[in-house]
Amino acid sequence: MKKEKETDTIMATFKAYFRGWTSGLKSLATGMCTSMKVFRQKAVTEEYPENRHSTLHIPERYRGRLRLLTDEEGQFRCVACGICQMNCPNGTIRIEADTVETEEGRKRKQLRAYHYDLGSCIFCQLCVEACPHGAIAFSNDFENAVFERDRLKLDLTRPEDNRCHDWQ
Ligand code: SF4
Ligand code: SF4
Numbered sequence: 423m424k425k426e427k428e429t430d431t432i433m434a435t436f437k438a439y440f441r442g443w444t445s446g447l448k449s450l451a452t453g454m455c456t457s458m459k460v461f462r463q464k465a466v467t468e469e470y471p472e473n474r475h476s477t478l479h480i481p482e483r484y485r486g487r488l489r490l491l492t493d494e495e496g497q498f499r500c501v502a503c504g505i506c507q508m509n510c511p512n513g514t515i516r517i518e519a520d521t522v523e524t525e526e527g528r529k530r531k532q533l534r535a536y537h538y539d540l541g542s543c544i545f546c547q548l549c550v551e552a553c554p555h556g557a558i559a560f561s562n563d564f565e566n567a568v569f570e571r572d573r574l575k576l577d578l579t580r581p582e583d584n585r586c587h588d589w590q
Pocket of ligand 1: 500501503505517552556558
């Protein structure tokens with residue numbers, strides 16, 4: 423009687439071991455199948471920054487940083503009306519302007535500085551949509567990391583701040 427009980431226990435242990443073994447083998451086979459499937463797929467990872475000048479693609483409409491646009495003569499289209507500044511929800515833009523007299527004797531504003539704090543911009547594009555002169559736009563230049571926050575405070579009238587690197 424005792425011997426039969428021992429045999430049953432051994433059989434039960436063996437069955438449990440075998441069940442665990444087959445289940446492990448099954449999950450290993452499933453994992454290998456998935457690996458082989460992914461192995462044959464085209465790679466989607468990109469080797470940045472090595473691919474900066476080869477395969478890197480940034481969507482054209484990506485909002486990287488604001489920039490001032492110029493006309494055919496290279497002059498800023500901005501007439502310093504301040505509408506973008508008024509429409510910006512968090513004071514990211516601050517316009518500085520001078521009042522000048524035109525040849526016809528009329529007074530008009532002339533842009534002196536276009537302060538744009540890239541660090542506080544939320545890229546809502548309200549400024550771009552509000553501008554009645556099409557004078558500003560977002561470039562898809564995404565490489566804007568700096569070590570000091572102050573370096574994100576830009577004056578877009580300065581060429582080095584009004585960077586225009588459009589990624590394709
Ligand atoms: S960017 Fe447009 S809205 Fe802003 S001040 Fe210049 S002209 Fe006016
Ligand atoms: S995108 Fe929005 S937050 Fe940024 S400057 Fe324009 S209005 Fe202000």
